[in-house]
Amino acid sequence: MAILTARNLRKRFGRNVALDGVNLTVEPGRIVGVIGPNGAGKSTAFNAILGLTPCDGELSVLGCNPWTERDRLMTQVCFIADVAVMPRWIRVREALDYVAGVHPRFDRAKAEAFLARTDIRRDSRVRELSKGMVTQLHLALVMAIDARLLVLDEPTLGLDLLYRKAFYDSLLGDYFDGERTILVSTHQVEEIQHILTDVVFLNHGRVVLDARMEDLEARYLEVMAAPDRLAEARGLGPIRERQVFGRSIFLFDGAPRERLATLGEVRAAGLADLFVALMGPATTEAA
Amino acid sequence: MSAATDAAAPPKVRPFYWSVRRELWENRALWMAPLVVQAVVLLAFFVASFRLPDMVAAARTGQQLALPYSAAAAAAFFVSFIVVVFYALGALNGERRDRSLLFWKSLPVSDTTTVLAKAAIPLAVQPAIALVIAVASQVVMLVWGSFVMLVSGNDPSEYWRYLHLPLMWAMLPYGLVMNALWDVPFYGWLLLVSAWAKRATFVWAVGPWLAAMLFEFLVFRTRRVAELVGERVFGGFDRAYTVTGQENVAVTSLAQVDPMRFIGDPGFWGGLVVGAACLAACVWLRRRHEPL
Numbered sequence: 372m373a374i375l376t377a378r379n380l381r382k383r384f385g386r387n388v389a390l391d392g393v394n395l396t397v398e399p400g401r402i403v404g405v406i407g408p409n410g411a412g413k414s415t416a417f418n419a420i421l422g423l424t425p426c427d428g429e430l431s432v433l434g435c436n437p438w439t440e441r442d443r444l445m446t447q448v449c450f451i452a453d454v455a456v457m458p459r460w461i462r463v464r465e466a467l468d469y470v471a472g473v474h475p476r477f478d479r480a481k482a483e484a485f486l487a488r489t490d491i492r493r494d495s496r497v498r499e500l501s502k503g504m505v506t507q508l509h510l511a512l513v514m515a516i517d518a519r520l521l522v523l524d525e526p527t528l529g530l531d532l533l534y535r536k537a538f539y540d541s542l543l544g545d546y547f548d549g550e551r552t553i554l555v556s557t558h559q560v561e562e563i564q565h566i567l568t569d570v571v572f573l574n575h576g577r578v579v580l581d582a583r584m585e586d587l588e589a590r591y592l593e594v595m596a597a598p599d600r601l602a603e604a605r606g607l608g609p610i611r612e613r614q615v616f617g618r619s620i621f622l623f624d625g626a627p628r629e630r631l632a633t634l635g636e637v638r639a640a641g642l643a644d645l646f647v648a649l650m651g652p653a654t655t656e657a658a
Numbered sequence: 659m660s661a662a663t664d665a666a667a668p669p670k671v672r673p674f675y676w677s678v679r680r681e682l683w684e685n686r687a688l689w690m691a692p693l694v695v696q697a698v699v700l701l702a703f704f705v706a707s708f709r710l711p712d713m714v715a716a717a718r719t720g721q722q723l724a725l726p727y728s729a730a731a732a733a734a735f736f737v738s739f740i741v742v743v744f745y746a747l748g749a750l751n752g753e754r755r756d757r758s759l760l761f762w763k764s765l766p767v768s769d770t771t772t773v774l775a776k777a778a779i780p781l782a783v784q785p786a787i788a789l790v791i792a793v794a795s796q797v798v799m800l801v802w803g804s805f806v807m808l809v810s811g812n813d814p815s816e817y818w819r820y821l822h823l824p825l826m827w828a829m830l831p832y833g834l835v836m837n838a839l840w841d842v843p844f845y846g847w848l849l850l851v852s853a854w855a856k857r858a859t860f861v862w863a864v865g866p867w868l869a870a871m872l873f874e875f876l877v878f879r880t881r882r883v884a885e886l887v888g889e890r891v892f893g894g895f896d897r898a899y900t901v902t903g904q905e906n907v908a909v910t911s912l913a914q915v916d917p918m919r920f921i922g923d924p925g926f927w928g929g930l931v932v933g934a935a936c937l938a939a940c941v942w943l944r945r946r947h948e949p950l
Binding site for chain 2: 445457
């Protein structure tokens with residue numbers, strides 16, 4: 372059974388359409404990256420999935436309607452929404468006490484073991500911790516919860532590279548077990564592309580692309596065309612052409628690899644390049 | 659679900675209890691402010707206690723001797739009132755302001771539990787804190803006063819017979835409970851403003867009433883709104899501690915205590931209904947809340 376099914380999700384804020392008929396199905400055990408420029412509707416979609424905001428259309432998460440059955444859903448779902456939402460006044464010890472006191476699936480020993488590998492002291496207040504440490508603390512709390520679905524909305528925004536890398540390493544190494552499902556949105560596309568099993572591109576409240584990573588790698592190919600084959604490459608209808616060190620690189624959607632190999636060096640397209648190609652130049656700054 | 663988790667006893671979760679604990683962690687002024695003021699009251703009592711044997715010898719009614727005890731209770735109640743008003747105005751506003759709303763909402767604690775826990779602070783937790791602090795302070799006064807009497811060669815029971823502590827210790831919880839129930843619509847209103855207003859909660863809580871008072875006075879030259887507000891905010895202790903029919907005479911025996919002044923008053927029950935409606939509105943609003 373699918374972890375999440377969304378049919379024709381719609382949501383508007385005044386005249387601004389945030390979700391314009393989103394369809395999405397997520398199977399168990401997948402790590403799905405939701406990628407889109409600012410204002411594409413990622414946070415609105417996540418909020419709807421988490422029951423934080425009502426929306427039109429059909430939405431089922433773990434068999435629950437998130438808006439009407441949020442309390443039940445929250446024992447099975449965990450989320451890190453945005454960054455820096457940990458209350459600044461709380462002490463680390465209090466945060467552990469509180470989550471242990473309210474969450475039936477929280478394993479305190481697991482959270483303590485994770486925190487023991489960091490420099491976080493139990494009697495520190497969140498406001499005294501660095502941004503990276505606050506994220507570590509939040510991750511320690513979330514990873515100790517035996518949840519079936521983990522939703523991460525820009526979990527590493529504002530962190531430096533070392534913390535970002537450690538965050539995703541912990542997520543894969545200590546948390547993901549092949550049965551859990553993770554939904555993650557981020558602007559740092561390249562950093563997460565190797566951990567994803569699926570990718571969804573959102574733009575203007577619509578799903579632009581919804582594919583498995585292995586399908587993506589077969590479908591979207593890049594060719595660094597030899598200088599004398601440029602016209603031939605353009606003739607095959609690339610969806611994007613860019614220049615790197617004076618060489619032309621063409622991105623093709625569904626062209627046969629053998630044919631492209633005659634033009635030059637072929638490789639699977641990176642997510643960031645694909646994002647730019649599919650979203651158009653107006654949104655490139657978000658990649 | 660694995661067999662191991664099925665076999666294990668379900669872990670005890672107490673969302674309401676921990677939600678109240680969390681309020682006390684965040685708002686330490688709730689118990690620190692009454693403690694600090696109580697320390698001042700006690701200090702004044704210690705400093706003045708060298709005159710105690712003379713005062714006991716000269717006492718006729720004992721009013722002077724009981725005064726520090728009343729002051730201890732009044733200080734605890736009054737400071738609690740101040741801190742709890744500001745608490746209620748921030749309760750459902752602060753979590754939106756600092757975005758921690760998204761953290762609290764990521765945990766399986768319902769909006770109803772959260773709102774009830776926040777309402778429990780002014781209606782139950784703070785009166786209990788005030789009671790414990792007031793009684794503890796009075797016990798310290800009693801012990802120290804008796805000690806002063808003894809070392810000055812006097813009989814401490816001469817001092818005790820002026821204090822009427824059993825009456826006071828019966829009246830304190832009675833007044834606190836009745837006042838809390840009487841104040842349900844008042845705190846319900848403050849919590850509702852904190853859930854609804856984006857900023858300047860104090861202005862929104864007070865402004866409409868001031869405007870209504872001004873309007874009423876200018877149009878009708880009456881003060882009904884002002885009387886209503888005064889009665890609802892400060893009237894609870896008056897009803898508990900004055901004699902029925904003689905509103906400026908303080909109760910001096912348990913026989914004069916008249917619970918009918920609360921439960922026989924339709925306004926008392928109406929207030930509970932209004933307060934409950936405010937809390938229901940808070941739950942409705944919090945469900946839709948997003949960070950500011």
